[in-house]
Amino acid sequence: VGLITCEYDAVNHVPAKSDLKLVAAAAYRALSPGGYWLFDVNTQAAFRRFWAGTVWLEKDGVVAVMRNGNNAAEHRAWSDIDWFLRDGRSWQ
Numbered sequence: 571v572g573l574i575t576c577e578y579d580a581v582n583h584v585p586a587k588s589d590l591k592l593v594a595a596a597a598y599r600a601l602s603p604g605g606y607w608l609f610d611v612n613t614q615a616a617f618r619r620f621w622a623g624t625v626w627l628e629k630d631g632v633v634a635v636m637r638n639g640n641n642a643a644e645h646r647a648w649s650d651i652d653w654f655l656r657d658g659r660s661w662q
Contacts, residue, residue, distance in 0.1 A: 572602050576609035582647075614642060621647040631656040 574597050584590055597607045612621070617640040625636040633654040640647035654661040 571600055572605045574600060574605070574607045576607070579610055579612045581609050582612050612647070614645075617642065617647050621649065633661065 576597075581590070581593065584593055594607075601607060621638045621640040623638060625634075625638065627634040627636070635652045635654075637650045638648070
């Protein structure tokens, strides 16, 4: 293929750093000569800014409450998410 995309920080979710070589090798094998592998990752700055505290997101009929945290020493972040859907006049 000519292009592989890996969006929404999926590379951050590879379980072990040693597995990154396997992921990169698989992308390389799948690409045609001159092909591109585009990916994004979260950085320590992103962990501090976006992966800390509680976030409330609301759109028409949907609410998400995200309780986020991170451990800089272990290069790990997490998010516990509760979703609520409007069902008539109440939230489910």
